Amino acid sequence: MASTTSRRLTATALLNIVLDEDSFRSWDAPAEQPPAGIKYSAELEAARDKSGHDEAVLTGEGRIRGRRVAVIVSEFTFLAGSIGRAAAQRITEAIERATAEGLPLLAGPASGGTRMQEGTLAFLSMVAITDAVRRHKEKGLPYLVYLRHPTTGGVMASWGSLGHMTVAEPGALLGFLGPRVYETLYDRPFPEGVQTAENLYRCGLIDAVVPPEDLPDIIDRALRILLPTQPAGNLAVPASVDAVPGTRDAWESIGISRHPRRPDLRWLLAAGADDALPLNGTGQGENDPGLGLALARFGTQSCIVLGHQRPRHGGREMGPGSLREARRGMQLAEELQLPLLTVIDTAGADLSPEAEEGGLAGEIARSLNSLIGLAAPSVAVLLGQGSGGGALALLPADRVLAAENAWLSPLPPEGASAIVYRDAAHAPQLAAEQGVNVASLHRIGLVDHIVPEEPEAAEDPRGFCADLAVAIEYELSVAAAVPSGERRHRRAAKFATLGL
Structure with a gap:
């Protein structure tokens, strides 16, 4: 430099x-x-x-x-x-x-x-x-x-x-x-x-x-x-398309997802993407480390990437500034006519007075509004933890891809247990009852594609990221193939009929 x-x-x-x-x-x-x-x-x-x-x-x-x-x-x-x-x-x-x-x-x-x-x-x-x-x-x-x-x-x-x-x-x-x-x-x-x-x-x-x-x-x-010259062509269908949900129970998957060495968004871009160029901040005077934003290419598929970044050194989870940065990514996808890839991996949004005063709830709402109405193709990746409104804010997409041990829940199971039972001891029971694991999310029609973890992602992060990158390339191509005039209708219909 x-x-x-x-x-x-x-x-x-x-x-x-x-x-x-x-x-x-x-x-x-x-x-x-x-x-x-x-x-x-x-x-x-x-x-x-x-x-x-x-x-x-x-x-x-x-x-x-x-x-x-x-x-x-x-x-x-x-x-x-x-x-x-x-x-x-x-x-x-x-x-x-x-x-x-x-x-x-x-x-x-x-x-x-x-x-x-x-x-x-x-x-x-x-x-x-x-x-x-x-x-x-x-x-x-x-x-x-x-x-x-x-x-x-x-x-x-x-x-x-x-x-x-x-x-x-x-x-x-x-x-x-x-x-x-x-x-x-x-x-x-x-x-x-x-x-x-x-x-x-x-x-x-x-x-x-x-x-x-x-x-x-x-x-x-x-x-x-931004202007790829290599035609996408007909991609080979990855073997993971036919993967079925694993047999681990929800609580076991939650424990696996919390492993400190589990690969995160940084790992995915470094080890899975063919190229990734980080962007920085909202462009409006905010730079929240809870979210990563990048231009990236997975194989033949270029995209805008935005996703949760696991806190480092005691840092906070995603705050309202993160979601304003996320909306910058959504706007880039629209303007550049590129697919949007969102990566979900959060223990929950920032719970602090600063987040409240910064309008966290409103930012979650605006993110949901932007994603469900996005004109660009979109793919969401459930990478690990998926807790609360912070996870929901990046979820609406044409296609949803999930790592085998990812999960999605209104609150961390311990928090749900505190509400229902006034203790944390019932967290494993509630995780099963609420259907937070990938098997349940696949059954209700949310998850379209599961990437197996054999071995667990934390044990072979580079191999896992390579497998996930192949699945991402494929799903980006599937999402982009939907006629633009049908995209919003299909996306809305998916979320309106979950579990039916």
């Missing part, structure tokens, strides 16, 4: 680092500036001389590891990368061309924001740029953003903050308010360390901090997942 001290790259230097050699082709026509006074005309002339370019952005196309990609890159030496009407028109036209040609788009802003010399009309141009980005994303085309030093103002508040995946240059100053403006308005410096790429990552506002030389690899990996 590079030093956190940012070096300001020119647009040309960035393009030379990111794009394949000699692959850049400019889309820029000569910039047509609006009528300008003597002072502004002189500033534009000086900016052209200083930067060697006729505007604050360069647009065009190139190749990254052989794949065509459209690019929009700011040139900060041209009036601090500010966006006037000519620059805005250039950006908008480039986005529209990328959309028309079906190209993924990489934006590399470095800008002080709207060009003050052009006033309100330049300010309003952010609306047209945002609309062009929206229409690009509506076509299911990736929009990836690399925030460079510095990016502030109207650029950060429009096309700089709309990426499906957003990464930033180490040490970059990023924020809405420029520090100089703040100091002038309030006669004191802005607090240090707030508007840095590293702090935005900690706050869940960006997905990673990446030096320019690592950007080609990150973009290549993201696009291989």
Whole structure:
């Protein structure tokens, strides 16, 4: 990882680092500036001389590891990368061309924001740029953003903050308010360390901090997942499709699911996925460690993955911020027209005053609402523990896949026993009576596919994850094969008729 001290790259230097050699082709026509006074005309002339370019952005196309990609890159030496009407028109036209040609788009802003010399009309141009980005994303085309030093103002508040995946240059100053403006308005410096790429990552506002030389690899990996070139074809049916529920009773399975070495979501992505690119946070200032979000590929099947992460070092279970991050994943699946994979493995949602004040119950409700109405194909994996509303919040899906010793219950059996019997001693009895194990869930029609644990997952985590990954690839293909016009109806009908 590079030093956190940012070096300001020119647009040309960035393009030379990111794009394949000699692959850049400019889309820029000569910039047509609006009528300008003597002072502004002189500033534009000086900016052209200083930067060697006729505007604050360069647009065009190139190749990254052989794949065509459209690019929009700011040139900060041209009036601090500010966006006037000519620059805005250039950006908008480039986005529209990328959309028309079906190209993924990489934006590399470095800008002080709207060009003050052009006033309100330049300010309003952010609306047209945002609309062009929206229409690009509506076509299911990736929009990836690399925030460079510095990016502030109207650029950060429009096309700089709309990426499906957003990464930033180490040490970059990023924020809405420029520090100089703040100091002038309030006669004191802005607090240090707030508007840095590293702090935005900690706050869940960006997905990673990446030096320019690592950007080609990150973009290549993201696009291989988001725009797979390998056709799915007819997948072989895995042997686990015909697996029948095991003979262990519910309480035994619950004990197995709680084994500290049982593979979790991190294990699944590391040992089961062909590639996985983690995302970070809600993009809205929250980063709850109770949920993992990633772009991933299992064999021929690409997907958005979101799932519970088992707490480490005494951390909390899933809180309301986790579910807001989950809804980011659901939105990505919709926009990118990719299947959604949810992974359920939780001892229960966070039970704390902070969770209550953060609206946990409402977030569970909104997650259920989003999943049952999702336009994208979906697969849910019961990986281990499945307790309470925290598990239910990620459950509604077209297909449900379960590890043999997974379970699903309104409360941990000990909690249910406390309610019914006022003690924990009846937990094994209640687990059996409530039908929490996979055999019962399969019998009522919830679980479609069982992955055996022979041996138990904790004894061979890598082998188990490999078997589960094969089943995931197959189930993603089954879910994606359902006609889009029937998907929601079939999903709703499944959950409306459980046990009948």
